[in-house]
Amino acid sequence: MNLKLYLLLRMALVAMLCWLCVSFYLVARSGQQIAETMASDADQMQELLEIDLQRQHITSSPGPRVPQLRQLAGRFPEPFCLRYEAIDGVITEDGCGQPQADVTMPRWLAGVLTWVGRPPALMQREIHLWKSQRFGILTIAPDQPRLLARYWNTLRDLLWLAAVTVLALGTLSFLVIDRALRPTQKMVAALDRLAAHEGQRDIVAVPDLPLFRPREFGQIAAGINRLSARLVQLSAARTELTARLIGVQEQERRELAHDLHDEFGQCVAALSAISATLRDAVAQREAVTEDDFDPLDQTIERMLGGLRSLLLRMSPPLLESRSLTSALNDLVTGWQAGQHGTSQLRVHIDAEADALLSDEQALCAYRVVQECLCNIARHARDSSAVQIDIRRDGKILLIRISNQHFQPSGHARPPREGGGMGLRLLAERLHAQRGQFTVEATPGRFAVQASLPLCKAI
Numbered sequence: 001m002n003l004k005l006y007l008l009l010r011m012a013l014v015a016m017l018c019w020l021c022v023s024f025y026l027v028a029r030s031g032q033q034i035a036e037t038m039a040s041d042a043d044q045m046q047e048l049l050e051i052d053l054q055r056q057h058i059t060s061s062p063g064p065r066v067p068q069l070r071q072l073a074g075r076f077p078e079p080f081c082l083r084y085e086a087i088d089g090v091i092t093e094d095g096c097g098q099p100q101a102d103v104t105m106p107r108w109l110a111g112v113l114t115w116v117g118r119p120p121a122l123m124q125r126e127i128h129l130w131k132s133q134r135f136g137i138l139t140i141a142p143d144q145p146r147l148l149a150r151y152w153n154t155l156r157d158l159l160w161l162a163a164v165t166v167l168a169l170g171t172l173s174f175l176v177i178d179r180a181l182r183p184t185q186k187m188v189a190a191l192d193r194l195a196a197h198e199g200q201r202d203i204v205a206v207p208d209l210p211l212f213r214p215r216e217f218g219q220i221a222a223g224i225n226r227l228s229a230r231l232v233q234l235s236a237a238r239t240e241l242t243a244r245l246i247g248v249q250e251q252e253r254r255e256l257a258h259d260l261h262d263e264f265g266q267c268v269a270a271l272s273a274i275s276a277t278l279r280d281a282v283a284q285r286e287a288v289t290e291d292d293f294d295p296l297d298q299t300i301e302r303m304l305g306g307l308r309s310l311l312l313r314m315s316p317p318l319l320e321s322r323s324l325t326s327a328l329n330d331l332v333t334g335w336q337a338g339q340h341g342t343s344q345l346r347v348h349i350d351a352e353a354d355a356l357l358s359d360e361q362a363l364c365a366y367r368v369v370q371e372c373l374c375n376i377a378r379h380a381r382d383s384s385a386v387q388i389d390i391r392r393d394g395k396i397l398l399i400r401i402s403n404q405h406f407q408p409s410g411h412a413r414p415p416r417e418g419g420g421m422g423l424r425l426l427a428e429r430l431h432a433q434r435g436q437f438t439v440e441a442t443p444g445r446f447a448v449q450a451s452l453p454l455c456k457a458i
Contacts, residue, residue: 069082404445
């Protein structure tokens with residue numbers, strides 16, 4: 001439903017409820033005033049009727065002494081039913097049971113008005129002549145048809161007044177609300193432009209919305225502006241991340257090609273040379289001994305070691321069936337074997353923290369250690385000492401890998417902080433796990449520190 005129509009309907013409903021409340025109050029108040037007026041008028045009617053009857057008895061006019069109730073009722077504005085019963089049984093009435101042809105209302109409405117108005121009960125006054133002789137009884141009752149007609153006229157007047165008021169206020173409110181809601185068209189158009197870029201690679205920033213005069217609309221416009229700027233930033237970050245991923249993929253391919261060329265290429269060339277040597281020896285009918293096959297076995301063993309190292313770097317460890325400590329011990333053992341014992345390695349792993357890591361966090365911690373050891377093997381082969389420290393600090397798992405490398409005097413220069421693409425990807429991997437990543441680079445020492453929140457910590 002249109003907001004303007006919705007608000008107008010609510011306003012009309014509230015006006016109708018107000019009209020009903022005011023109408024019930026006026027009818028109830030009118031009934032109370034009639035009761036108060038009826039008690040006061042009854043005393044005055046008693047005095048006037050006694051004076052009229054005394055005057056008739058004093059005069060010598062023939063005929064019965066009948067009170068002039070019509071003239072008596074004409075002196076009072078309220079619609080009463082007057083009934084006078086003389087001591088001789090003669091009854092005179094005025095204003096009782098007169099039909100009101102010009103008033104038509106439902107029976108249920110008449111019952112509601114009668115219940116709300118609460119007309120007063122009958123009132124009786126004894127009529128005495130010369131303060132001693134009782135001459136008759138005057139009964140005063142409200143004229144119910146005329147009272148209902150008065151109530152109904154009051155309600156009709158209020159209804160017309162309420163209708164005119166609601167119509168005037170509705171028209172003015174419609175114009176005011178229509179003018180106040182005009183900024184929403186620009187807001188919806190801005191959101192539609194943002195939605196039109198869904199699924200596209202680059203999101204174009206929509207023009208900034210002005211701060212509209214109503215404070216709430218101004219806050220919404222400011223929120224849309226922030227949303228647009230944030231989406232543009234996220235789009236740029238996504239584009240940059242895609243470029244990084246492509247670069248990492250190309251770098252990984254180059255590293256694979258380099259490993260295959262350096263390790264397996266040399267081994268295949270050595271195997272080819274050994275095979276040619278053995279073939280020549282057999283062709284010349286020379287004796288081939290068991291020692292002649294040692295170079296072949298060594299080359300094959302070297303190939304298997306390189307293949308095993310490559311597979312360990314490429315494939316994730318089976319952390320589901322093994323603990324992080326066991327997987328890291330195998331990683332460290334393989335790294336030491338590849339380094340041929342040139343670096344002193346010290347490892348400290350807190351076994352308590354192992355049980356508090358999820359599978360994703362354990363894999364993230366394993367990749368941190370693996371990447372740091374690979375960087376040391378590639379860029380700091382002269383490291384004299386390598387230290388790995390994994391421990392729990394409250395609800396945080398701290399991982400620190402540091403290495404000491406030799407720097408000639410006069411050429412000490414700290415490594416470039418931030419590292420290469422591998423360390424950047426490690427930082428993004430840690431941020432995805434709500435962790436932190438820092439690099440400390442000083443002359444002669446390079447340290448990487450990572451922290452992971454323990455999701456299972458109590």
